[in-house]
Amino acid sequence: MATYLVGDLQGCYSELKALLKQVNFNIHNDLLYLAGDLVARGPDSLKTLQFVKSLGPRAKIVLGNHDLHLLAVHAGIKKVKESDKLTALLNSPDADELINWLAQQPLLQKIITENGDTAFMTHAGISPEWALNDAIKAAEDVHRKLISAQKDNWLALMYGEQPNSWKKAHSDIEKFRYSINALTRMRFCFTDGSLEFDYKDSPDNAPKDIIPWFELSKVIDNTQWVFGHWASLMGNCSHSNIYPLDTGCVWGNHLSMLRWQDKKIFIEEYQHVNSNKNEQNKNKLGNIKQTRTDDKKNNSK
Numbered sequence: 001m002a003t004y005l006v007g008d009l010q011g012c013y014s015e016l017k018a019l020l021k022q023v024n025f026n027i028h029n030d031l032l033y034l035a036g037d038l039v040a041r042g043p044d045s046l047k048t049l050q051f052v053k054s055l056g057p058r059a060k061i062v063l064g065n066h067d068l069h070l071l072a073v074h075a076g077i078k079k080v081k082e083s084d085k086l087t088a089l090l091n092s093p094d095a096d097e098l099i100n101w102l103a104q105q106p107l108l109q110k111i112i113t114e115n116g117d118t119a120f121m122t123h124a125g126i127s128p129e130w131a132l133n134d135a136i137k138a139a140e141d142v143h144r145k146l147i148s149a150q151k152d153n154w155l156a157l158m159y160g161e162q163p164n165s166w167k168k169a170h171s172d173i174e175k176f177r178y179s180i181n182a183l184t185r186m187r188f189c190f191t192d193g194s195l196e197f198d199y200k201d202s203p204d205n206a207p208k209d210i211i212p213w214f215e216l217s218k219v220i221d222n223t224q225w226v227f228g229h230w231a232s233l234m235g236n237c238s239h240s241n242i243y244p245l246d247t248g249c250v251w252g253n254h255l256s257m258l259r260w261q262d263k264k265i266f267i268e269e270y271q272h273v274n275s276n277k278n279e280q281n282k283n284k285l286g287n288i289k290q291t292r293t294d295d296k297k298n299n300s301k
């Protein structure tokens with residue numbers, strides 16, 4: 001039995017299928033963990049959702065910001081943007097079934113392998129203001145609201161960036177919004193641990209007053225954490241026990257799959273390279289790609 005982990009699919013269905021073929025994924029024995037953002041922006045969100053749902057209990061996912069946005073669009077709270085490429089999914093006869101299934105998924109997964117090796121997975125990471133149990137409880141609270149009869153009311157309340165600190169989140173609504181932002185949108189924080197929402201580039205070029213969440217969280221000193229969402233990290237960061245999985249496939253780079261048991265990384269290049277925009281994005285990220293992939297491979301030996 002092997003445990004595989006993949007970052008943001010964002011509709012990159014053919015690349016996921018190619019990765020599973022590459023490792024001879026066995027649906028009866030293996031597990032596939034997906035770090036959220038299954039849909040949006042990429043070539044085939046519909047097939048991606050249909051396929052992941054068809055894996056049943058062999059696929060373990062967490063919700064990302066794009067998944068939550070899809071729930072809001074489907075509920076009529078937000079309008080779909082053309083750039084999200086969600087029209088085929090929303091117009092599909094099985095859209096309700098797929099999106100209702102998506103809404104049942106959690107925001108945090110505990111990964112345990114047969115030898116007792118444990119890790120946690122969320123789409124963005126863990127807030128530096130949270131202990132491990134705070135994160136587990138916050139993710140459960142959000143999940144409970146999203147599977148309740150009041151789901152649509154709660155989805156309408158998730159938008160916004162305040163409060164950006166857990167300390168300032170007093171009401172149920174403030175805690176809900178903060179938790180969603182910390183679990184699915186966070187990259188950088190200010191030095192006091194509060195969330196910064198604008199900067200998306202790699203830490204190398206970041207302004208001095210903001211710091212990656214994983215440089216501030218005490219939890220990750222003794223906890224392994226798996227996350228997606230941050231393509232410009234290109235699978236690398238300064239801590240050996242955290243695993244950034246998003247390597248910007250939808251932006252023209254590649255989809256990465258980590259085999260947990262031996263930490264081997266498998267990759268599939270983006271297969272739809274006929275878009276100028278994707279080529280430009282690839283060039284932007286491309287110069288850090290090779291060294292970081294090599295680094296991670298070296299670390300895993």
Ligand SMILES: [Mn+2]
Binds near residue numbers: 008065
């Ligand atoms: Mn994301």
